[in-house]
Amino acid sequence: MSAEAYDRIDDNPKFHALVTSRRRFAWILSIAMLGIYYAFIMVIAFVPEVLAVPIAAGSVVTIGLPIGVAIIVTAIALTGVYVYRANGEFDRKTAEILKEAA
Amino acid sequence: MIAMARSSTLKTVLPGALALGLTAFVSPGLAQAADAIAGEAQSAPLNWSAIVMFLAFVGGTMGITYWASQRTRSAKDFYTAGGGITGFQNGLAIAGDYMSAASFLGISGLVYLSGFDGLIYSIGFLVGWPIILFLVAEQLRNLGKYTFADVASYRLRQTPIRSLAATGSLATVTLYLIAQMVGSGKLIQLLFGLDYTAAVILVGVLMVMYVTFGGMLATTWVQIIKAVLLLSGATFMAVMVLAATGFSFETLFETAVDVHANSEAIMAPGGLVSDPISAISLGIALMFGTAGLPHILMRFFTVADAREARKSVFYATGFIGYFYILTFIIGFGAIVLVSTNPEFRDAAGALIGGSNMAAVHLAQAVGGDIFLGFISAVAFATILAVVAGLTLAGASAVSHDLYASVIKRGQVDEAQEVRVSKIATVTLGVVAIGLGILFEQQNIAFMVGLAFAIAASANFPVLFLSMFWKKLTTRGAFIGGGMGLASAVLLVILGPIVWVDILGFETAVFPYKYPALFSVTLAFAATWFFSVTDKSATAQAEEKAYRAQFIRSQTGLGAEGAAEH
Structure with a gap:
């Protein structure tokens, strides 16, 4: 945990590459989640009738229902995708960087 | 006509979940039903199967608390369960911390009343979690020790930033606690036939015992057990509902549309979210507020490293999302199985105990008296798990941030810090009981909304910028966070819920119910402005210190490990 370890990490291009790719990944997923949620809310605020369309002729089930459930499932899936990559690829690279700095 | 009938039902039925705080976010109808809270919650006759199951829960958790007390020695044990969760x-514990009785009874009650709209709220409460994972969780774990203020003040001056963070934490925790206490008193009165004051005292005493004797370890296990009980109970109900409709969603929804007064309208958005400003503002409060709740953030220090922290959010999001889907089925199940059964309705045709009792009545409809007892006990356990987490977070803000860092400037021995924490827990318990009794007849609907607004406007911006923005200075963070806090409080007071509904003025000075869009923006803007214009020597030193913080936050180098046991 010496100051040199920090310098060695800072001088390691792998570290900066890792940070850049992890941040980009995290922001893309965040924007995807925010985009989906706010799109949903805006549809409800401005054109709620869009969600009232039945999924099939004669059915009482509207497309709003599968869409709502899909947003919940997407939220879970996106966290899964992030954890999969962060706990695999990103953690492996972090471990290498730490090893090289030791 | 239908609309009128609906809003008058709303006004008469609210006690339970109004108090539990869901309503602060819910509809104009719900939030305006200010006077509903003043209505008496009628006492139920003593419910023995519920009482026996509740006693079993209390006995079990007291056993766990004793076990945990044997393992809780150091400050690290007390605040983070030794970091070995x-x-x-x-x-599971995060899910147990987050799925309050308001989410269970309130959202299923909302689905029972207006169908699809219940789903909109569930989604709002869920989408903050992925954001916490992507932007906050691992850096928080890598930088912090016991409280989120550890992270916010990492390279800034301790006294102002810890004071600000502790104020934000205590404000959030206290408001949330009062809402939970009042809600629990009314709910227990309804479910168990226990007197309101006795119920509030009982909840207060139990939460203080869990936290003082068992610290984070006991709190965590109370939350885990509660989550498992709630998820199993809700799963059982959802399965029974589907069994009753031949495992066909089509049949379930068709029957619901047939019997519901609003007919097909329950399958589509129904105007709970109307103007875009309120919708966006509510979204911001839910999303960033979740990421600024001190009792939630504290949970990330109970795991060994960033890897486990990430996993916790994945599991939590899964459990919470699954739970919201269940509440949706339960709400529709109640429309089909409860609303059609005269046994559950009073002389006027309204649901006995109000729409928030939909899930409780459904429990009886699908599982008889024994299962009703089980669900009632689970509702009680749910409250206990949430208030225990809140109390621990509040006590930590007092002992770790105010006492150890601000008053003693870090020169304090662990035993003394833990002692202060326990005194703070007891004090918070007494305050929560006192305010819970005091606010019995008050409109507390705005409190959870305000708690989320403060978390989003004061806690989140400072925490977020401290991790992401190199040029953040003490002056910027203190003034920006302070302005976020002040503006959130002020705008809620001047807004329709407090200014008009409680204080009785004609029109609100600030037209929106949710201040977050404005107060969060102000907090970020002020933090930015007062940081970039800060040319002091400390500001330069703080910017220089970002490099080491950044490397630690990204790699975990030097991060707190798990305690050796």
Whole structure:
């Protein structure tokens, strides 16, 4: 945990590459989640009738229902995708960087 | 006509979940039903199967508290359960911390009343979790020790930033606690036939015992057990509902549309979200507020490393999302099985105990008296788990941030810090009981909304910028966070819920119910402005210190490990 370890990490291009790719990944997923949620809310605020369309002729089930459930499932899936990559690829690279700095 | 009938039902039925705080976010109808809270919650006759199951829960958790007290010695044990909780366990505990009685009874009650709209709220409460994972969780774990203020003040001056963070934490925790206490008193009165004051005292005493004797370890296990009980109970109900409709969603929804007064309208958005400003503002409060709740953030320090912290959010999001889907089925199940049964309705045709009792009545409809007892006990356990987490977070803000860092400037021995924490827990318990009794007849609907607004406007911006923005200075963070806090409080007071509904003025000075869009923007803007214009020597030193913080936050180098046991 010496100051040199920090310098060695800072001088390691792998570290900066890792940070850049992890941040980009995290922001893309965040924007995807925010985009989906706010799109949903805006549809409800401005054109709620869009969600009232039945999924099939004669059915009482509207497309709003599968869409709502899909947003919940997407939220879970996106966290899964992030954890999969962060706990695999990103953690492996972090471990290498730490090893090289030791 | 239908609309009128609906809003008058709303006004008469609210006590339980109004108090539990869901309503602060819910509809104009719900939030305006200010006077509903003043209505008496009628006492039920003593419910023996519920009482026996509740006693079993209390007995079990007291056993766990004793076990935990044997293992809680150091400050690290007390605040973080030694840092040895696994990602899966923590995911369950987070879910147990977050799924309040308001989400269970309130959202299923909302689905019962207006169908699809209940789903909109569930989604709002869920989408903050992925954001916490992507932007906050691992850096928080890598930088912090016991409280989120550890992270916010990492390279800034301790006294102002810890004071600000502790104020934000205590404000959030106290408001949330009062709402939970009042809600629990009314709910227990309804479910168990226990007197309101006795119920509030009982909840207060139990939460203080869990926290003072068992610290984070006991709190975590109370939350895990509660999450498992709630998820199993809700799953059982959802399965029974589907069994009753031949495992066909089509049949379930068709029957619901047939019997519901609003007919097909329950399958589509129904105007709970109307103007875009309120919708966006509510979204911001839910999303960033969740990421600024001190009792939630604290849970990330109970795991060994960033890896487990990430896993916890994945499991938590999974459990919470699954739970919201269940509440949706339960709400529709109640429309089909409860609303059609005269046994559950009073002389006027309204649901006995109000729409928030939909899930409780459904429990009786699908599982008889024994299962009703089980669900009632689970509702009680749910409250206990949430208030215990809140109390621990509040006590930590007092002992770790105010006492150890601000008053003693870090020169304090662990035993003394833990002692202060326990005194703070007891004090918070007494305050919560006192305010819970005091606010019995008050409109507390705005409190959870305000708690989320403060978390989003004061806690989140400072925490977020401290991790992401190199040029953040003490002056910027203190003034920006302070302005976020002040503006959130002020705008809620001047807004329709407090200014008009409680204080009785004609029109609101600030037209929106949710201030977050404005107060969060102000907090970020002020933090930015007062940081970039800060040319002091400390500001330069703080910017220089970002490099080491950044490397630690990204790699975990030097991060707090798990305690050796």
